[in-house]
Amino acid sequence: MRFIRKIIPSHPKEDATFYRELKTILGFSPVDLTYYKKAFVHRSVKYVDAKGNPQNYERLEFLGDAMLGAVIASYLFKKVPSGNEGYLTQMRSKIVSREHLNELGRDLNLIKFVSSNVAKSKFGENINGNIFEALIGAIYLDRGYLFCKKFIRKRVIKPYVDIPKLEGKITSYKSLFIEWCQKEKKDFLFDIYDDTGNDTVRHFSVKLSLEGKIIAKGRATSKKKAEEIAAKRAYYAFQKEISQNQ
Incomplete structure (x- = not known):
C-alpha cells in the first residue's frame, strides 16, 4: 500500500x-x-x-x-x-x-x-x-x-x-406486483419515458397499466426508482387482492 x-x-x-x-x-x-x-x-x-x-x-x-x-x-x-x-x-x-x-x-x-x-x-x-x-x-x-x-x-x-x-417487510413492490400479475394471468406494462422538464437533473416518469388501464404513475431520477414508486402505489391500490394471493 x-x-x-x-x-x-x-x-x-x-x-x-x-x-x-x-x-x-x-x-x-x-x-x-x-x-x-x-x-x-x-x-x-x-x-x-x-x-x-x-x-x-x-x-x-x-x-x-x-x-x-x-x-x-x-x-x-x-x-x-x-x-x-x-x-x-x-x-x-x-x-x-x-x-x-x-x-x-x-x-x-x-x-x-x-x-x-x-x-x-x-x-x-x-x-x-x-x-x-x-x-x-x-x-x-x-x-x-x-x-x-x-x-x-x-x-x-x-x-x-x-x-x-x-418477515413482513416488502423490499420490492415491483417484484411483488409482477408476481401477482403473473399468478393471476393479468397483463401489465411499465411505460417509461424521459420527463426532465425544468429540472437540472434528468428524470424519468412511468405509467403503470393493468389490463390496458393506467393504475399508477411514478417519477424519479432513475428508471428503477420511478418503476418502484409506481408499483408501490399500485400495490396499495390492490393491496387486498395481492395479499390474498400471497
Whole structure:
C-alpha cells in the first residue's frame, strides 16, 4: 500500500481529526488509515497508484458487500434454525437491501468524509450505501474478519435486525406486483419515458397499466426508482387482492 500513500495526500492535522471521528464510528481503533481514506475517495478525483490502477472506493465496496453478506448469512443461519434456504436468502436480501444500506450510511453521516470533484448535492442516494460497504471492506483489510464482524453486529444487526418485522417487510413492490400479475394471468406494462422538464437533473416518469388501464404513475431520477414508486402505489391500490394471493 506504499504507493497509495504517495498518491492520496496526507495531512497530519486532518488525519488526527479523521482518526478520532472514525474511531467513534467503528467502536475500535483503526490501524492503517490508508484503507479508510480510500474508502471515501470518489472516482471523479481520479487518484491512481504507481501502476496506474484507480484508487477509489469501488473495489472496497465490492469487498465490503461480500463481507456483509457473509456475516449476515452466518447470523441468520444460527438465529433461525428452522429457516430453509429460500427463507434465509430472502431475509438476508432484506437486511442488505440498497434502501437499508443507504439508511445506514446516512445515519453515520459517512458522506462528510467523501473526497470528490463532483458536488455532493449531485450524488444519487446510493452513495450512502456504497461508502458504507466500502468502509466494511476497509475494516476487513485493516483489522481482519473478527473486527469486521464486530462492526456489522454493532451497526447493522443489533440496532436494525428484527426477524418478525423483517418477515413482513416488502423490499420490492415491483417484484411483488409482477408476481401477482403473473399468478393471476393479468397483463401489465411499465411505460417509461424521459420527463426532465425544468429540472437540472434528468428524470424519468412511468405509467403503470393493468389490463390496458393506467393504475399508477411514478417519477424519479432513475428508471428503477420511478418503476418502484409506481408499483408501490399500485400495490396499495390492490393491496387486498395481492395479499390474498400471497
